[in-house]
Amino acid sequence: MRFDIIGGGAIGLLYGGRLALAGYPVTIWTRTAEQAERLADDGIELVRQGVIRVADVDAFPLQECSRKLPQMDDSEQIILLAVKQTQLTAALLEQVGKLADPNALVIGLQNGIGHVEKLVQAVPHAYVLTGVTTEGALRHGPRTVEHTGEGMIAIGDAFNDLRQKSASDDGLNERMKQSEQEIRHKMLLNAFSLAGITSELSKEMNNRIFQKLLVNAVINPLTALFDVRNGELPQHPRRASLMRALYDETFHVLVAAGMTGDEDRWQQVLQVCERTSENVSSMLADVRAGRQTEIEWINGSVCRLAAQYGLEAPVNASVALLVNAMK
Ligand SMILES: NC(=O)C1=CN([C@@H]2O[C@H](COP(=O)(O)OP(=O)(O)OC[C@H]3O[C@@H](n4cnc5c(N)ncnc54)[C@H](OP(=O)(O)O)[C@@H]3O)[C@@H](O)[C@H]2O)C=CC1
Ligand SMILES: CC(C)(CO)C(=O)C(=O)O
CATH class of the missing domain: 3.40.50.720 (NAD(P)-binding Rossmann-like Domain)
Structure with a gap:
């Protein structure tokens, strides 16, 4: 091999x-x-x-x-x-x-x-x-x-x-x-x-992709906007509230699009922040390097899925606009 x-x-x-x-x-x-x-x-x-x-x-x-x-x-x-x-x-x-x-x-x-x-x-x-x-x-x-x-x-x-x-x-x-x-x-x-x-x-990769999308849709744009490492994001109370708002909206859209599973996904997002606490998210790394980010494929995708399932995704749309405006 x-x-x-x-x-x-x-x-x-x-x-x-x-x-x-x-x-x-x-x-x-x-x-x-x-x-x-x-x-x-x-x-x-x-x-x-x-x-x-x-x-x-x-x-x-x-x-x-x-x-x-x-x-x-x-x-x-x-x-x-x-x-x-x-x-x-x-x-x-x-x-x-x-x-x-x-x-x-x-x-x-x-x-x-x-x-x-x-x-x-x-x-x-x-x-x-x-x-x-x-x-x-x-x-x-x-x-x-x-x-x-x-x-x-x-x-x-x-x-x-x-x-x-x-x-x-x-x-x-x-x-x-x-x-x-x-x-x-x-x-x-x-x-x-x-x-x-x-x-x-895994025999359920579409589900895995959605589950990872949920994590990235919350952590990546907010670490990029506030210029913080993953572990710092939930430590700030108002930023934690923003995480939660983005999480709730994204979760709702992804469940409508077919994401399944009983796990507590909010706890999983927090665990990723903890486990990768020293990480500069890939989106923050892009912003710092002046590169185009993956926002259109992450929060942009959530907005497109929302439209497809007749839902609104104003928080995702806002972070996408803000991250796009950083370049
Ligand atoms: N970093 C992380 O912790 C994680 C990243 N991911 C995902 O993994 C993927 C890769 O991310 P990451 O490794 O961080 O990204 P990087 O930006 O660090 O790496 C991408 C690499 O691709 C190279 N590249 C660009 N265009 C070409 C080309 N035409 N031919 C050959 N090489 C090319 C770039 O080269 P150059 O540097 O010269 O421009 C760069 O080295 C992304 O989708 C990301 O979201 C997933 C989980 C965690
Ligand atoms: C899991 C996480 C948030 C780790 O940083 C990641 O996938 C990324 O940076 O793109």
Whole structure:
């Protein structure tokens, strides 16, 4: 099993570094040639509670993916797509299509909603899964990533309905035998386990995506607006009230859209703040770096779902306007 990781950002370096330390061949596909050179020369520097480990990886700029395919062998290719929703352009998706071997497993790790449909269209020859990760990661430089919050990854197939509707689907996903898929999934979980990454297979990925969307819809815009780390957000009483208002509205919309489960989701949002207390949320990291945020795919998606189900979402609409106005 070998891993091609697209995007040498916080999540890409975190997973790439941990898998490489476990002995798996890892290639990081970057946006810039400079970062690829740095990673290939010096490896990924993984920081966790002050302990530094260095992982050797291959690295190339993604534009060179058709020229520099890693040597073909018969090991399973796993592609982890670790770029932001904002970076999932037609050009990038075309490169993912070129990089993917027939039958590769391609896993989208994006927060929010929107990447699923694009990936299914872009790599019809591969088998697309979705991953929902609750790890906290912060990139400090071209090769350094800090693991700021222990989490897990749920992996599964969120695309059954889409694949059935997709005219371009050549039937590969349908043809793959159930048992074949199960073996590959188990191998993948085993690789994660050897790398110390907690993972599970889920048969209800749409629900997982909604549950993660709820967490991100509350934490990401408010940490970005108030410029605070995740752990600081609920400590301020008026900001905690705002969290609750955003939570209540989002919860209502997502339940209407099909989110299920009896867990106390408000407590889960608070637990994520606590568990990733030192994390700069990915949206705050974008705002600080002057980059476009994923607000349209997070709170924007909640607004679109609300409209679809005949509901109002004024709090989501307001935070989306405010975060958009920060750039
Ligand atoms: N950070 C976190 O703690 C968490 C993040 N997530 C989600 O994971 C996803 C990734 O987030 P995160 O790692 O934080 O984001 P980052 O911004 O840290 O990383 C994205 C990376 O993608 C690279 N990239 C952009 N365009 C291309 C391209 N055309 N080709 C190759 N690489 C490209 C960027 O390169 P460059 O830097 O050169 O622009 C950057 O290194 C997001 O959807 C996020 O919401 C989920 C859970 C937690
Ligand atoms: C879970 C959380 C909020 C961790 O920071 C995250 O997913 C993000 O930053 O995007």
